[in-house]
């Protein structure tokens with residue numbers, strides 16, 4: 001099963017993707033991770049990636065699609081596309097690649113959120129310095145004893161770029177570039193919408209319902 005999670009920064013894509021990895025054995029394909037991995041792999045493709053990045057240029061869609069093709073080839077329990085596609089051209093390229101490999105896109109899930117509610121939520125977010133577990137002053141506070149429930153660490157960080165202005169800017173970017181994808185996948189009958197501002201468990205349940213029907 002292959003799926004795309006769409007949603008603005010802070011909508012909780014990372015948290016939900018991690019759950020899908022744990023519970024369904026899916027593989028998360030993050031463009032950033034793939035590029036870093038390719039770079040250090042020393043393969044032909046890796047050398048191309050390194051050369052482009054060293055020149056300070058953006059990696060082309062063709063390269064990213066090539067990296068995705070290598071991953072799809074390696075099998076696994078299905079893929080979660082994270083951060084790709086971002087544009088209609090990339091969506092077309094990904095569709096063609098999956099077709100060529102005899103695979104399909106089973107669901108595109110939009111984690112829909114209200115902008116102002118998202119700004120408030122992100123400002124309230126902190127991350128365990130020990131294990132990366134995410135807390136939120138409003139919906140999931142750090143326990144009263146000040147210890148992470150997962151690893152017991154007592155240090156938590158707030159992302160510097162989580163301030164309201166930079167978030168509004170990133171939201172604008174997302175809507176400008178990515179909103180056409182929502183229409184694109186809706187027209188193909190592949191789009192499902194979940195409430196990205198719900199409790200983490202409630203969002204997981206909504207996503208599970210979508211995947212069970214896919």
Ligand SMILES: [Zn+2]
Pocket residue numbers: 128129130131132133148149150151152153
């Ligand atoms: Zn922790």
